[in-house]
Amino acid sequence: MLIIFDLDGTLYDRAGQVPDNYTEQDLQQLKPFPGVKEFLQSFSGTKILVTKETDPGLQDKKINALGIRPYFHSIYICHTDEEKKKSFQEIQQQFPGEELVVVGDRIDLEVKFGKELGLKTVWMRQGKHRDRRPQEYWEVPDYEISEFSELAEVLPSPP
Numbered sequence: 654m655l656i657i658f659d660l661d662g663t664l665y666d667r668a669g670q671v672p673d674n675y676t677e678q679d680l681q682q683l684k685p686f687p688g689v690k691e692f693l694q695s696f697s698g699t700k701i702l703v704t705k706e707t708d709p710g711l712q713d714k715k716i717n718a719l720g721i722r723p724y725f726h727s728i729y730i731c732h733t734d735e736e737k738k739k740s741f742q743e744i745q746q747q748f749p750g751e752e753l754v755v756v757g758d759r760i761d762l763e764v765k766f767g768k769e770l771g772l773k774t775v776w777m778r779q780g781k782h783r784d785r786r787p788q789e790y791w792e793v794p795d796y797e798i799s800e801f802s803e804l805a806e807v808l809p810s811p812p
Contacts, residue, residue, distance in 0.1 A: 654699075654808065655700075655701065655751045655752070655753050655754070656700050656701070656754045656755075656756055657701050657702075657744060657756070658700065658701070658725075658756050659756065659757035659759070659762075659777075660716070662780040662781070663756060663757050663758045663777045664689050664719065665683055665685045665686055665689070665715075665719055666686065666780055668781045669780070670684070671715075680715060680718050681718055682718075684719070685719050686801040687802065692801065694724065696805075699751070700726060701726055701728070701744055702727070702729070703728075703744075704729070704730055704737075705730075705732065705733070705737050706731075706732065734762060737763075738769075741770055742770060745770055752809060753772045754767075754808060754809070755772050755773070755775070756774075758776070758779055759782050760776055760782070760785055761785070761788070764792055765789075765791045765792050768791045768792070768793070769791055773795045773809060774795050775797070775808075777801070778797055
């Protein structure tokens with residue numbers, strides 16, 4: 654099994670930890686959601702991080718501050734939503750026959766892109782997007798969780 658993770662709002666509380674006028678000190682104080690590092694350490698499948706950035710170098714700084722870089726097979730840092738979706742497609746092509754699961758906090762991005770590609774999706778209902786409602790079929794996740802510790806419970810069992 655391979656899991657594609659989003660970063661902001663999925664692995665840590667972006668809205669609660671990074672103000673719009675953030676400083677380097679703010680970034681150094683980042684902490685992942687409870688259970689994130691334990692899951693990343695113990696999950697034996699492939700883990701890939703696909704994130705989008707607006708400020709050059711910002712996502713790398715966050716990943717380093719969170720201390721999660723070593724847990725990922727690959728990290729994709731995209732600049733547009735379309736590039737993020739293309740990254741999902743590339744991953745799907747690189748791992749044919751592998752069961753892929755997308756975990757993200759945005760039903761209008763990660764969940765939608767995953768569903769459009771026929772992947773299993775998990776909506777991490779945290780942060781500023783937690784109260785969003787699906788506007789179309791493609792935004793309805795396969796699973797919803799409100800705490801990262803629930804992820805292992807909803808992952809499909811290996812065959």
